Amino acid sequence: LDMQFEAIAKRLRELAYLNRGVTFSLHDGRDSAKREKEYCFAGGISDFVRYMNGDKTPLYNEPIHLSGERDGIEIDIAMQHNDGYSESIFSYVNNIPTTEGGTHETGFKAALTKVLNDYCRKEDILKDKDPSLSGEDFREGLTAIISLKMRSIQFEGQTKTRLGNTEARPAVEYVVTEKLTPFLEDLKNAEVASKITDKAVKAAKVRETARKAKTMAREKxxxxxxxxxxxxxxxxxxxxxxxxxxxxxxxxxxxxxxxxxxxxxxxxxxxxxxxxxxxxxxxxxxxxxxxxxxxxxxxxxxxxxxxxxxxxxxxxxxxxxxxxxxxxxxxxxxxxxxxxxxxxxxxxxxxxxxxxPLYKVQKGKDVIYAYDDAELSVATRKIGKGYTLQRYKGLGEMNxxxxxxxxxxxxxxxxxxxxxxxxxxxxxxxxxxxxxKVAPRKEYISEYANFNKADTFEEKADAQRGGMSIG
Known part of the structure; x- marks a missing residue:
């Protein structure tokens, strides 16, 4: 059984975010280079959102945290907008990722849209004649974590990663409405509310422009x-x-x-x-x-x-x-x-x-294509000395x-x-x-890129100069 340390570590870090204050320790003693990692997050899923937005530019400093219980379902939600254009919603039920979404995500989106539209009407951001903003407008640049704890889970979808419990939607809608409405109406949160609604209004204008562009594109x-x-x-x-x-x-x-x-x-x-x-x-x-x-x-x-x-x-x-x-x-x-x-x-x-393929190895009428350096080594041994070797630099070189x-x-x-x-x-x-952001990208490349990988093609060329041509 191949136990991959980093894969296990990622899962434990995720569990530590989802279970606030619980410490998860990982010890690998399989070889001389012993590895250990420990995770504990006092902020729970709010820390999770901070991590996800760490390389983005948040619109406001602290994630909005909404939690409550309804009909035996414990609901924990953290959300924060950034200045990007894509929504990033991640949901879990009993610590299990629901990558295909489900009724809990549907409830969150529906309640978020209604609460924010109601707030825009109340604050006269939207006039009576104005159409309501769409959920897509309010979710532009949103990072959100939704975590439910409940009994008798029903999973649906091709990969069984979509929550199907019908009772989850109204429960989530209730908690979001009950918690987000007073948050927005609290004067100390006026700046946060303003940033959320301003971004949504701008997104609506862009969406209308895009809609016209899509309509034109469909027609022609x-x-x-x-x-x-x-x-x-x-x-x-x-x-x-x-x-x-x-x-x-x-x-x-x-x-x-x-x-x-x-x-x-x-x-x-x-x-x-x-x-x-x-x-x-x-x-x-x-x-x-x-x-x-x-x-x-x-x-x-x-x-x-x-x-x-x-x-x-x-x-x-x-x-x-x-x-x-x-x-x-x-x-x-x-x-x-x-x-x-x-x-x-x-x-x-x-x-x-x-x-x-990266390489074509040919000797007379015998041809072997190699898709990586390992296959090239096998191919050259199999075909024997006296071969020609072509390295494809692009698809256009192939007929x-x-x-x-x-x-x-x-x-x-x-x-x-x-x-x-x-x-x-x-x-x-x-x-x-x-x-x-350039700095996180440089850091990632510095940590994971292999700048010292040997050029197998040149090694083969040097070793077989007497009996091959290079294309």
Missing amino acids: SKLENAPLVGKLSSCTGRNPQQNELFLVEGDSAGGSAKQGRDRRSQAILPLRGKPLNVEKKRLDQVIANEEFRSIITAVGTGIGEDFDLGSLRYNKIIILSDADQDGAHIRAILLTFFFRYMKELITDGHVYIGLP PEQLWETTMNPENRSLIRVSIDDAAEVEHLVTILMGD
């Missing part, structure tokens, strides 16, 4: 019309369960992919250049971006609150980029987009990363037949399905790696 961007004409090469199959969409870096690679694909089930959408980093952009800016608009139109589900998994046109969405730094950056940007605006595509298992055989053929290809094992940790890492 049917699959057979702009902006996809000349871009998306559709497949002929009409069964979404069998169809795949490849998001391919660059026109040259996109051209090879179009020629080498199985036209019955594989659609190709080439991406020109690097898309926007959505972590630093407002929704209207994302919608206005041509590359993302093309992806949204091709996928068919819509985004944000308009997202509808039932309208998904492709069972697999495969990111195909070069095996270099630029390719890795493009993958990170696209995954950030899906995480922020189409998260259910990831949680439902529809997003994949295609793995093109259509090679791209099909190595990267697109379901019989031979290697894919990584993107998943979210720890939603809170993913949120934290996305903020560090894709956010505005």
Whole structure:
């Protein structure tokens, strides 16, 4: 049994946040380098929110803490807005993560929207003629932790991580309403209330701009019309369960992919250049971006609150980029987009990363493709001396037949399905790696990057100079 120290440590830290004041200790005595970690948080889930917002810029200093009991359900909620544009809500029941949400999250969102709209009406922030603000407006930049303790839990969903108990929603609605209303009306919290409502009003204006942009995009961007004409090469199959969409870096690679694909089930959408980093952009800016608009139109589900998994046109969405730094950056940007605006595509298992080979080892008519350095070592030993070795620097270096055989053929290809094992940790890492603050990113890279990794290709080249050519 492989017990991973860091994975266990992350879970214990999470439990320490969820159980205020309880100390969790971890001791690893399996080898000479003994490791120990201890976690205890006096602030409980408020400290959890501080941690999640640690690399963001909070709008107000202290998280808002709401707790209470209703119908035998203990409810503990902490929340704090930041100056970002994405909502980050993490929920738990009896310390179990409910990554797919459920009735407790629904109750929280409904009560939050009603209480804040009522406050805006009472304070004349919204006039009688003004429409109410949406829940999406009030949750822009919100980080929240919801923790319930209850009996007889009912889990639903494909992965059994969505709370199904109907009694949880009214219980959460009651506690949020009873606790948040007096908090907002307390004069000492007037500045906090003002910052929350000001951000929501601005978000509503941006949302309206984005709505108009989406309406325009829908009207002019049917699959057979702009902006996809000349871009998306559709497949002929009409069964979404069998169809795949490849998001391919660059026109040259996109051209090879179009020629080498199985036209019955594989659609190709080439991406020109690097898309926007959505972590630093407002929704209207994302919608206005041509590359993302093309992806949204091709996928068919819509985004944000308009997202509808039932309208998904492709069972697999495969990111195909070069095996270099630029390719890795493009993958990170696209995954950030899906995480922020189409998260259910990831949680439902529809997003994949295609793995093109790094090396081609050939001796006469014998060809072996290697996808990493370990496979290269095996391939060179297997094929024997006198081989030629080609290192692929980009997808564009492969002809259509090679791209099909190595990267697109379901019989031979290697894919990584993107998943979210720890939603809170993913949120934290996305903020560090894709956010505005440079210092946390430098610190993370300094700690985890391996700058001394040997270049296996050059080692092989030096060792076999007499009998091979390098392409």
